[in-house]
Amino acid sequence: MSTTLNAATLLAVPLAPLAGAVAAGIFGTTLGGNLIGRRLSHTLTILGVFIAFVISAMTLKSVAVDGARFNQTIYEWMVVGGLKMEVGFLVDGLTAMMMCVVTFVSLMVHIYTIGYMEEDEGYNRFFGYISLFTFSMLMLVMSNNFLQLFFGWEAVGLVSYLLIGFWYTKPTAIFANLKAFLVNRVGDFGFILGIGLIVATLGTLNYGETFAGAQKLVAPFGYGTEWQLITVTCICLFIGAMGKSAQFPLHVWLPDSMEGPTPISALIHAATMVTAGIFMVARMSPLFELSDTALSVVMTIGAITALFMGFLGIIQNDIKRVVAYSTLSQLGYMTVALGASAYSVAVFHLMTHAFFKALLFLAAGSVIIGMHHNQDIRWMGNVRKYMPITWITSLLGSLALIGTPLFAGFYSKDSIIEAVHLSKLPGSGFAYFAVMAGVFVTAFYSFRMYFLVFHGKERYDQNPEAHAHHYSDEEPDVQGHAVHDAHAKDDHGHGHDAKPHESPWVVTVPLILLAIPSVVIGYLTIRGMLYGDFFKDSIFVNLERHPAMEEMAKEFHGPVAMALHGLTSPVFWLALAGVVLAWYMYLKNLALPAAIQKRFQPVYRILDNKYYMDWFNENVLAPAARGIGRGLWKGGDQGVIEGIFVNGSAHLVSRFAGVIRWVQSGYIYHYAFAMLIGVVVLMTYFVSWPMISEWLKK
Numbered sequence: 001m002s003t004t005l006n007a008a009t010l011l012a013v014p015l016a017p018l019a020g021a022v023a024a025g026i027f028g029t030t031l032g033g034n035l036i037g038r039r040l041s042h043t044l045t046i047l048g049v050f051i052a053f054v055i056s057a058m059t060l061k062s063v064a065v066d067g068a069r070f071n072q073t074i075y076e077w078m079v080v081g082g083l084k085m086e087v088g089f090l091v092d093g094l095t096a097m098m099m100c101v102v103t104f105v106s107l108m109v110h111i112y113t114i115g116y117m118e119e120d121e122g123y124n125r126f127f128g129y130i131s132l133f134t135f136s137m138l139m140l141v142m143s144n145n146f147l148q149l150f151f152g153w154e155a156v157g158l159v160s161y162l163l164i165g166f167w168y169t170k171p172t173a174i175f176a177n178l179k180a181f182l183v184n185r186v187g188d189f190g191f192i193l194g195i196g197l198i199v200a201t202l203g204t205l206n207y208g209e210t211f212a213g214a215q216k217l218v219a220p221f222g223y224g225t226e227w228q229l230i231t232v233t234c235i236c237l238f239i240g241a242m243g244k245s246a247q248f249p250l251h252v253w254l255p256d257s258m259e260g261p262t263p264i265s266a267l268i269h270a271a272t273m274v275t276a277g278i279f280m281v282a283r284m285s286p287l288f289e290l291s292d293t294a295l296s297v298v299m300t301i302g303a304i305t306a307l308f309m310g311f312l313g314i315i316q317n318d319i320k321r322v323v324a325y326s327t328l329s330q331l332g333y334m335t336v337a338l339g340a341s342a343y344s345v346a347v348f349h350l351m352t353h354a355f356f357k358a359l360l361f362l363a364a365g366s367v368i369i370g371m372h373h374n375q376d377i378r379w380m381g382n383v384r385k386y387m388p389i390t391w392i393t394s395l396l397g398s399l400a401l402i403g404t405p406l407f408a409g410f411y412s413k414d415s416i417i418e419a420v421h422l423s424k425l426p427g428s429g430f431a432y433f434a435v436m437a438g439v440f441v442t443a444f445y446s447f448r449m450y451f452l453v454f455h456g457k458e459r460y461d462q463n464p465e466a467h468a469h470h471y472s473d474e475e476p477d478v479q480g481h482a483v484h485d486a487h488a489k490d491d492h493g494h495g496h497d498a499k500p501h502e503s504p505w506v507v508t509v510p511l512i513l514l515a516i517p518s519v520v521i522g523y524l525t526i527r528g529m530l531y532g533d534f535f536k537d538s539i540f541v542n543l544e545r546h547p548a549m550e551e552m553a554k555e556f557h558g559p560v561a562m563a564l565h566g567l568t569s570p571v572f573w574l575a576l577a578g579v580v581l582a583w584y585m586y587l588k589n590l591a592l593p594a595a596i597q598k599r600f601q602p603v604y605r606i607l608d609n610k611y612y613m614d615w616f617n618e619n620v621l622a623p624a625a626r627g628i629g630r631g632l633w634k635g636g637d638q639g640v641i642e643g644i645f646v647n648g649s650a651h652l653v654s655r656f657a658g659v660i661r662w663v664q665s666g667y668i669y670h671y672a673f674a675m676l677i678g679v680v681v682l683m684t685y686f687v688s689w690p691m692i693s694e695w696l697k698k
Helices: 007-027 038-066 093-116 123-142 146-164 171-202 207-212 229-244 253-259 262-271 273-283 292-314 319-339 343-370 388-401 408-422 428-454 505-531 548-555 559-566 570-588 592-599 601-608 610-663 668-697
Strands: 070-080 083-091
Touching: 007 038, 007 070, 007 083, 007 093, 007 123, 038 093, 038 123, 083 093, 083 123, 083 146, 093 123, 093 262, 093 273, 093 343, 093 505, 123 146, 123 262, 123 273, 146 171, 146 229, 146 253, 146 262, 146 273, 171 207, 171 229, 171 253, 229 273, 229 292, 253 262, 253 319, 262 273, 262 319, 262 343, 273 319, 273 343, 292 319, 292 428, 292 601, 292 610, 319 343, 319 408, 319 428, 343 388, 343 408, 343 505, 388 408, 388 428, 388 505, 408 428, 408 505, 408 548, 408 559, 408 570, 428 570, 505 548, 505 559, 570 592, 592 601, 601 610
Parallel strands: none
Antiparallel strands: 070 083
16 A cells, blocks of 8 residues: 655655764864864764665665655745746655665765774865765755756765865866866756756656656757757756766766775765766656667667776776776666666666675775775785785675676676667667677676785785885875875884785775675565566656567566576676686786787777877867867957947947037037928928939839
């Protein structure tokens, strides 16, 4: 039986983290006079996120078990004409699942941060930022209208800017956060155009009203094109998703965002900001189902991202960047599933990926702590001997990532591949090749990192730059001095050549708690989320035009049968081949990688330069944009607007007044003369005009 959720209780979900953010970000910093210390700051923010998680879990239970739903306006901001601008919540299966994922991962990151940032001067400020980020993401996923969606969308972008550039004295961090901010503005421009088309056509910002009138968008776009309005609208919305979810070619910001502290890498790049685009497209499924062209664009972009970003992960040596490129590739998988109309599969992979990718990011941070802030995997080795908890949790996360049967990633990843295989849309052939090849690539770079870090010979004492600077989250500033933060302390007195050590409990407990769902969540939820009624009123699929999910349901015989079948599938053998090749190249034949790099130097150079996308952006697009901006400034702003409309009109009025003032002399005989001239002109007109008219007729 369907029940209704309580508005006040739901309102507490985003407001609890917001209260923690205000407490730590204002009263725990110089802005508010440092009224509260570190302990109270992290206690309040963790408490706020914990309250949000508990309520979210209770909401998920009510939605899944009792059929509870909520779709109401909380606050009406303004009405412009007939357009209502409101704050409201829509809670269904999709929202409830996202609320739990966001709050749980955020809670783990908050706890982890206590250990990771313990000596950082910006400790309270960091807790304020990550709590504010959680509030922004919750407002995004809980919204029932485009206005609130856009508010959350921009808020997570703003807070991510603050988090990526958290160490603001570090030039590379400042460059990275500006890059992230600007690239996301490109995507957001498309996003707001899509929203604008919906408002202009349907006159509403509400999801329900938009979906009810979606057929009105199935009309010619006009302007001399044969495009459909629905296609243009969906592609504009997807451009927004491309920026937020880092799809090619708007992916360039995400790897550089590793300049921020490791906890935000897990928070931004695992379960929250980068999945906002995936969530948005899934929420807009009633619109995307009306345009096969838009779905083909989505699938193709996702396939390019899944495969080609995976290639870049192969050559990375920074442990965080390997995981970052893995995130890019997996976001590509989710996007491919969206294009195949397997929205529930995309969201399912979003959920499983959130757990094991947050685990891998936090495990990478644990390794960085244990290795005294060395991030270069070439100078690690045999870390499992010294960090057993980090080792086993990393192994579980890696196994989930490559899609090992029975692990969480297996159920979602295999479902994506099957959905693409069954799709008949243009581009599905390339997409199927990309996701299959991506299986091998993912397994190879994941276990390349795993073997170099946790197995083999100990190399941490051979680092040629160990005494030059830290391989850490900080780099030398412009004066050449190390930027000091939590990681500039040589880790409580340990030297660079000291043995690795296990991280404190505030770091390892989140790893363990994230490792559990990374293993079991797929097995427990696949039936309900993909083949049950969990998303029945959240996601719409036209099964007549896109029957992939219906066909998959016929072949599904339970999670155990799926895992057993997976052991015989080409996907499993491709993943196994990637693991074996990584084992051979990085544990057995150590000279082979260098030989391959030397033999294929041109290919390596392309990958090392990230397909020259950054070079193109910095040397072609940026100068072109500056040139256009300068032209608009000089020609448009100063020349036309100021020169003609502003200053020009002022000069015209001034000159006209200068002429008129000679007439307004104040002498009566001047005015009499003007009247006489006027009478002569009028008499001449009335007498001569009839004669001229007759002459013209002849």
